[in-house]
Amino acid sequence: MFNQLSDTIFLLKESIFNPQLRYLKYYIYTGFIAFLIFALLVLIGTNYFLLIGSFIFEYLPFALPYGEKVVPFLGAGVTFVFLLLIFKYLLLVFLSPLLGLLSEKVEKDMNQDLHGPSFSMVNMLLSSFRLSIINLFKEIGITILLLILGVFPLFTMVASILLIMTQSYFLGYGVMTYFTERHISYARTRSFVREHRWSVMSIGLIFYLMMLIPVVGIMIAPCFTTIIATRYGANVLCAERNADVLF
Numbered sequence: 001m002f003n004q005l006s007d008t009i010f011l012l013k014e015s016i017f018n019p020q021l022r023y024l025k026y027y028i029y030t031g032f033i034a035f036l037i038f039a040l041l042v043l044i045g046t047n048y049f050l051l052i053g054s055f056i057f058e059y060l061p062f063a064l065p066y067g068e069k070v071v072p073f074l075g076a077g078v079t080f081v082f083l084l085l086i087f088k089y090l091l092l093v094f095l096s097p098l099l100g101l102l103s104e105k106v107e108k109d110m111n112q113d114l115h116g117p118s119f120s121m122v123n124m125l126l127s128s129f130r131l132s133i134i135n136l137f138k139e140i141g142i143t144i145l146l147l148i149l150g151v152f153p154l155f156t157m158v159a160s161i162l163l164i165m166t167q168s169y170f171l172g173y174g175v176m177t178y179f180t181e182r183h184i185s186y187a188r189t190r191s192f193v194r195e196h197r198w199s200v201m202s203i204g205l206i207f208y209l210m211m212l213i214p215v216v217g218i219m220i221a222p223c224f225t226t227i228i229a230t231r232y233g234a235n236v237l238c239a240e241r242n243a244d245v246l247f
Contacts, residue, residue: 004199007235011228012206022109023223026102030095031219037090038218041083084167085139088207089132092174095222096128102223103178103230110231127181131174139170164208165201172204175225179233196236203229 020027143163150159173193180189193200203225210221 001198004196005202008199008202008228008232011231014231015224015228020227023102023105023227026098026105027220027223030098030102030222033094033098034091034218034222035215037087037094041087041090044083082140082143085136085143088167088171088174089136091222092171093125093128093132096124096178099175099178099222099226100124100181102226104182106227106230107179107182107234110234124178124181127177127186128174131177131186135170135173139166142166164205168204168208169197169201170204171207172200172202172225172229175203175207175222176200176229176233178226179230183233183237192233192236196232199232203232 143166146159146163146166149155150163176193176196177189180192184192206228207221207225210217210224
């Protein structure tokens, strides 16, 4: 756990303080697409959050304090969580060709020993779509359970922490696959992510924290975390193959 976290923090500092101008075009292209997706989901959310809140309020098996006054807050909260789920998976799928190319370039810039297959846009899209669908349903199931648990005041704090950890894990999982897709099988990727779950989770958390920066955050987070994930994954595979580890 601590080794994975320390390695990720080291790579985070390296990515912040080292100029990344050679990757600027990837930031521009992915940032533009991410902004369009975000704007579309915000438009949908602002139009339907009251309807969602009313629907949930009507079918709750127990009464909430202050009655219908909480409907806007209930609707906004649930809408935000599920649009965030959808947003990140839309990003992972639609940006996969560009982020896959970026990952390959980062790997070549740092290490020539892995000799993975060349990037394939079709394979990356299909792999990203398949993984996103599987992880989306898993995460929705876990999120629903945690949201139900969070309704009870005694468990609200625990449920909130677990919700952040869950979403960070699945987001980091998706980002890491831009690297692993070229080197290891789907089954091996699953075990790789489980073995390095703390690093994967921290990469996802970095992504989420960057999205808190208005507008700019969602435009730079995909590329920034892809660079960190690629460097981390390359170092792990290099170490496994007794190659030189280059941070």
